Amino acid sequence: MGSEREDLEIEMETLVSSSQSAKKTPTVEIPDNASLSNVAKSWIFSRILERLWKSIKVVIFTAKINMLLPFGPMSIILHYLSKNHGLVFFFSLIGITPLAERLGYATEQLAFYTGPTVGGLLNATFGNATEMIIAIYALKNGMIRVVQQSLLGSILSNMLLVLGCAFFCGGMVHSKKDQVFNKAAAVVNSGLLLMAVMGLTFPAVLHFTHSEVQYGKSEVSLSRFSSCVMLVAYASYLVFQLKSHHNLYNPIDEEERQNEDDSDVVELPELGQWEAISWLAVLTIWVSVLSEYLVNAIEGASDSLNLPVAFISVILLPIVGNAAEHASAIMFAMKDKLDITLGVAIGSSTQISMFVIPFCVVVGWIMGKHMDLNFQLFETATLFITVLVVAFMLQEGTANYFKGLMLILCYLIVAASFFVHVDPADSNV
């Protein structure tokens, strides 16, 4: 694991020792000392360059999705050159997708070095980093509905589209039999998701039964309180998952460990630890930059493309954040490792509902924005129905292509409803 690092250190040591041994004989050759340290410095410098080049090659040039990378800078250029918000929006959308995927990759690589616990934590946090970053920018602009809808759309897309595509592709590949997955884990996860969604719906229910104490203020306070509670719940969820009930997730963990073992045996982690951290930072910064342009272009894109803002937030934005998970879920389903697929899809939904949404409420609180959990009736009803139906459907423990098709078709219907959906005039956009 750290062998490359050790190699590097050994090389460094030899470099240093050679320069030290050079220094040990200063009295003999003074001018040689200076030139030798220069040589040493340039040697180190070229070594670093070489490492940098290798790193860039590994991170940027090996994944095919990175063909989309140039779209990012192009969208920035477009933003300054023309006023075509639609194009800027689309280009930044396409540009963020590979960055999100590379972010996931860098997180995985870092997880090799940090051990399973912190690695799981890392995956849990950075897994939805893209959505979080987009949401924070939207919050900064005061586009609270966009935040709510994009996070909601992320959950819907995970539960219906990602799961549906995975079941469908897996079912088509393995069309002779029904694929099976660990029922117990799926049930536990969907139960958790249902509870999280329940926690999210109470402010909306309160508002829409017109029974709050102080109209407008109560939901915000209730939302903030609920969010803190949900964050505590999320922390204990992590502890539960990673520490005490490790064995409940055994099939998933074993699979993952097997995968990691395979990849340890077959491929070593491709980046060094510090490289992974620095790439993580670089990619996050890139994603942030592009997200800013993305969010700024939303309204304009909605006008020029003639799409409701709701449709853009619920359907288009989550595609960006989820693209990488989508692809990996399908891949694992085709390899008949449905447990991992389920873990990705449902785990991501649970993370968003238990961590990202409350986190955004708290960030909004800090920023002084009125972000609350009142997702408006239609969105709340949609979320609740979807989670209920999918949770029910997962209980059986088998999957086939027809179930996947049904999920995808349900997603189409949901997308269509958002296409003809506008917010009532009195709610803020």
Add this chain to the structure above:
Amino acid sequence: MGSVNGRSDNEFEDESLVSPDTLARKSLGLDRGQHGTLSDAEQDFSVKYLKSQLFRSIKVVLFTAKINILMPCGPVAILINYLTANHAWVFFLSMLGIIPLAERLGFATEQLAFFTGPTVGGLLNATFGNATELIISIFALKSGMIRVVQQSLLGSILSNMLLVLGCAFFSGGIIFIKKEQVFNKAAAVVNSGLLLMAVMGLLFPAVLHYTHTEVQYGKSELALSRFSSCIMLVAYAAYLFFQLKNKNTHDPVHEGGSQHEGSLVDEEVAEISQWEAFIWLAILTACISVLSEYLVDALQGASVAWRIPVPFISVILLPIVGNAAEHASAIIFAMKDKLDISLGVAIGSSTQISMLGIPFCVVIGWIMGQPMDLNFQLFETATLFITVLVVAFMLQDGSSNYFKGLMLILCYLIVAASFYVHVDPASVEDKSPQG
């Protein structure tokens, strides 16, 4: 399957019928040697043969089933429609008249399914299984009674899930009072999961409307409904494809179905021939259509005469007509401890209506230019979703007893009672073309 046996037996019978006659013909020919009298004899004979076939066919189809006592109610209803203006009687009698026709339609479909092989047979059963409800709905659509259509289809689903299932569980439970009857949990869960997803697909236009969040008030739900219906029809096609492909390896519900057909064949061969079945199918469909027209026309009048709200008639009374036959067969199978088949009938029928019947009506309404949409109004939508959810959960443990059946029936009574005191808001009510 037994269809081959059935067919060969039938043909054998036919051959045995024909052979002595051909001998007779030949002997006649030998005796007479005159062309004219021979063809007369032949024609005479063929007519007699056809008549006997016809008579036999009528006997099998019309006179063997006890439910056909109700058949005269049909023509009587038509008579009364022209003699008096008493809509209540017309409605009641046409209801009674359609019931045996619906049952015979199911019979004819089954018989035809013997000849067409499992795939097309399954398709036939799937389509004609709810033909009665569809025909009634189409007539109601033609009259512009969109709420009636929505409510009758909704009521059909409710009746299947609560009443039919409840009666089946109850009767089965009473007979087998010592033990809990079991059914294939997996199949029930899969089927109820499908039904739940189908219902979910149907819900969105209503939810959109009731959160007042559509782009163009009134037009958006219609557009969304039409789009969703097309998607649901695609889903139904995929469902049929999937079911028929996995027919051999799939759930015992279908094995039960083919067992049922198998046992039918073991005990009785296909009772009528292929063309007979086809012709009867056409005749029965025509009769049902005729009666449905009178039924739908008399609806409003009956509602006024009996002082019952139209929603009650649409949701509770109309589905009884379409479901009577399935109801009876579900109970029979439950009493024979073949609960899988009962479940298949009940849930399968509900799924068919939600995935085929309702979207099909929306598309027909689109073609006819009627604004039929999936916005079932808040009360009906909520009722549907709650019912499907609760029943789906209840089926999960895979066992049944008379108490569960009783609970389902009582829930149905409560739902029926709520529709008794339910009227549509004036803005939504169908304005009937004739009183």
